[in-house]
Amino acid sequence: MQFKNKFYEEFSDYIFKHTGIHYAEANYYQLDARINKLMKFLETSDENDVLKAIQGGAVKDQRVHQMIVDLATNNETYFFRDPGVFNAIKSELVPQWLEKIDQGGRVSVWSCASSSGQEIYSIMMNIEEKRPGAIEKGFEFKATDISNSILEKAKAGVYSQLEAQRGLPILMLTKYFKQTDSSGWQIRENFPSKVNFSNFNLLTGSYPTGQFDLICCRNVLIYQKKENKAMVLEKLYQSLKPGGILLLGNTENTFGLNKDFVGQTIGGVAMFQKPLDENKGAA
Numbered sequence: 001m002q003f004k005n006k007f008y009e010e011f012s013d014y015i016f017k018h019t020g021i022h023y024a025e026a027n028y029y030q031l032d033a034r035i036n037k038l039m040k041f042l043e044t045s046d047e048n049d050v051l052k053a054i055q056g057g058a059v060k061d062q063r064v065h066q067m068i069v070d071l072a073t074n075n076e077t078y079f080f081r082d083p084g085v086f087n088a089i090k091s092e093l094v095p096q097w098l099e100k101i102d103q104g105g106r107v108s109v110w111s112c113a114s115s116s117g118q119e120i121y122s123i124m125m126n127i128e129e130k131r132p133g134a135i136e137k138g139f140e141f142k143a144t145d146i147s148n149s150i151l152e153k154a155k156a157g158v159y160s161q162l163e164a165q166r167g168l169p170i171l172m173l174t175k176y177f178k179q180t181d182s183s184g185w186q187i188r189e190n191f192p193s194k195v196n197f198s199n200f201n202l203l204t205g206s207y208p209t210g211q212f213d214l215i216c217c218r219n220v221l222i223y224q225k226k227e228n229k230a231m232v233l234e235k236l237y238q239s240l241k242p243g244g245i246l247l248l249g250n251t252e253n254t255f256g257l258n259k260d261f262v263g264q265t266i267g268g269v270a271m272f273q274k275p276l277d278e279n280k281g282a283a
């Protein structure tokens, strides 16, 4: 169904206000399927009912709000997405983390647009590959996303055959997953139970300070306008420990957005570091 321009405007404004995701007029057609799903959910074929639901810019019914967030977001992800990145984590970062833990320290990792969990679980598998049992001792894992339904999936840690096959070597699949009755794959129970999952909007959330050794903020800022990207990068910078690392998606960087991060090539991969001594950061 085609909608009136005014309707697209109000709907896309709502999405922008609450997620920062910008649907330009040229892309309004991408909203059609999303709006149709929402109408089905609201059991209506009248766009005025949708407008009423988002009246005043704030949906009173949280289920409707979350439905819009779910519809607006792209949750594409897979295990070991960009293998070079995960090889670098395994060969360069994990040994440093284990050393730190051996010396009595703690290591915290945050996947801040976690989608269905493949990112945080891939990091955890990398740690386990280096030292079996290590995720139980000294590590803290946090995974957040703006979408509640995708977080529920992440928490469950159950993946279809297709999802399990995407990026996950067969040896890792058989080692860390067991088959479910419905021919899906369930990650080892201690993985989800070690992760602190919560809803977090990168634009409005209250960021922890100085807490993380690694933050993965991959393939989410691409949907944001420049000023929002800069604001999120500044907050992520504050959330890292001195010496902590920010990982962005392969096509993303901090250039022109943040001067504090120091670009580093670690294990052949571009990473962004908060200097150990902030006074010696990038000029």
Ligand SMILES: C[S@@+](CC[C@H](N)C(=O)[O-])C[C@H]1O[C@@H](n2cnc3c(N)ncnc32)[C@H](O)[C@@H]1O
Binding pocket: 018, 019, 020, 021, 073, 074, 075, 076, 077, 078, 081, 112, 113, 114, 115, 116, 119, 144, 145, 146, 147, 150, 200, 201, 202, 203, 217, 218, 219, 220, 249
């Ligand atoms: C394309 S997925 C990326 C998943 C994973 N980081 C990766 O690279 O494979 C983007 C995720 O960002 C989430 N997201 C979008 N806008 C967000 C926001 N403002 N705050 C937090 N998460 C957001 C979406 O719900 C989606 O799950």
